[in-house]
Amino acid sequence: MSTDGTDESSWELDPEDESGAVIAAVGRQLKMWREASGLDRSKFGERMGYGANLIYKIERGARIPRPEFLDKADEVLGACGKIAAMKEDIQRARYPKKVRDLAKLESQAVEIGSYDNVAVAGLLQTEEYTRALYGVRRPAYSEDETERLVAARVARQEILRRHPAPLLTVVQEEAVLRRPIGGKMVLRRQLEHLLEVGQSRSVEIQVMPTAVDEHAGLAGSLKVMRLKDGTTVGHNEVQLVSRLITEPKEVQILDMRYGMIRAQALTPRASLTFIEKVLGET
Incomplete structure (x- = not known):
């Protein structure tokens, strides 16, 4: 493990996220347990396998400890499970607020419809495609923030393995399937994943297809979710704005547009054949 404080066993924390109070409390608890054990940060770091700088950042609430860090700290400090028990609190606070909110809605959905014209739909991305996608964002994310965001997106995909899983319908632009985000091999594996999950x-x-002459989605990407309680909500993310749409008239418009987009796109069977063709050309 790295001892220079750059290890990936923690994430950067957004100071504007309300989860900061939880992370700060966990950091204080770790500091109290360390001091009660008579260890300074350097000695504790040596036993943990991490640098004193990382320990300092975690204790002051500037970094979010990973679950394995808390397990190790529990063992080193002889906390008898009291530190490891905080993993549940960390789990709720580890992801950015907008990701937690979206993941919560998706977990309540019985049907999710997504039209994506810039990148492969998040719920269908491979981990390496996601990492490459965040890697080209500007201004650039730090390595820790990139890993945090990648982990959050991958975690959202758990709903597809749920029983029963929600019905997920996705419309992808042809251009997205041809854009080599991360390079050709990353794209090839992404296309293979689409064929598998499809x-x-x-x-x-x-x-x-790019060649269609009628397109109801030219206003941009959109998501429509039908929840277990019978309500329908929309979600839109563009540039610096992530917006939940609950106004009935606006949701109705998005629902109508998505229905038209699906009608104008290739059928699911023809789409898989199309993706196979693109894969063969990549």
Whole structure:
């Protein structure tokens, strides 16, 4: 493990996220346990396998400890499970607020419809595609922030393995399937993943060919979710804005547009054939 404080066993913390209070409390508890054990940060870091600088940042609430860090600290400090028990609190606070909010809605959905015209839909991305996608963002994310965001997106995909899983319908622009984010091999594996997940009975993937002359989605990407309680909500993310849409009239418009987009795109079966063709050309 690294001892220079750059190890990936923690994440950078957004100071404007309300989860900061939870992270700060965990940091204080760790500091109290360390001091009660008579260890300074350097000695504690040596036993943990991390640098004193990282220990300092975690204790003051500037970094979010990973679950394995808390397990190790519990062992080193002889906390008998009291430190490890804080993993549950960390789990709720580890992801950015907007990601937690979106993940919560997706977990309550029985049907999710997503039209994506810039990148592969988040719920269908491979981990390396996601990492490459965050890698080209500007201004650039730090390595820790990139890992935090990648982990958050991958975690959202757990709903696809739920029983019963929500029905996920996705419309992808042809251009997205041809854009080599991360390089050709990353794209190839992403296309192969789409072909694999597209065989699932709970996932329908459609392609919007560039050559179509009628397109109801020119206003941009959108997401429509039907929740267990019968309500329908929309979600839109563009540039620096991530917005939940609950106003009935606006949701109705998004729902109508998404229905038209699906009708204008290739059928799911024809779309998988199209993706195979693109894969063969990549």
